Amino acid sequence: MTWLRPLTLAGTLMLVANPALAACYADYRAKMDNPLRLHYGVIELPPDACTVVAAEPVIADRIAQGGWELLQVVSVFDEQGLATRRADAAEYFLRF
Numbered sequence: 001m002t003w004l005r006p007l008t009l010a011g012t013l014m015l016v017a018n019p020a021l022a023a024c025y026a027d028y029r030a031k032m033d034n035p036l037r038l039h040y041g042v043i044e045l046p047p048d049a050c051t052v053v054a055a056e057p058v059i060a061d062r063i064a065q066g067g068w069e070l071l072q073v074v075s076v077f078d079e080q081g082l083a084t085r086r087a088d089a090a091e092y093f094l095r096f
Contacts, residue, residue: 022047023078023079024044024046024047024076024077024078025042025043025044025045025076025077025078025081025082026042026043026045026052026055026059026073026075026076026077027040027042027043027073027074027075027077027085027089028041028042028043028055028059028063028071028072028073028074029071029072029074030063030069030071031068031069032067032068040074040088040089040092041089041092041095041096042082042085042086042089042092042093042094043062043063043094043095044094045058045076046058051076052073052075055076056070059073059096062096065096066096
């Protein structure tokens with residue numbers, strides 16, 4: 001089993017070194033009916049959902065647990081875009 005240790009270390013290094021697997025976030029718009037409520041939010045995504053198209057079902061599933069319906073994925077970005085969106089997202093900043 002000593003051969004397993006180098007493989008584990010190599011896999012870990014690949015995850016850390018691969019920029020494609022860096023943190024991924026999206027901003028989105030959602031609604032809830034009766035009464036109508038709208039919100040803008042920011043959500044963290046898994047690395048394999050780091051496009052607008054791939055993010056849609058992930059976000060829709062997560063926010064649906066809170067009774068929200070996804071209207072639009074605005075954009076997908078890395079951690080550099082978090083600070084500029086924090087105030088706008090307010091209570092929905094990384095909530096789901």
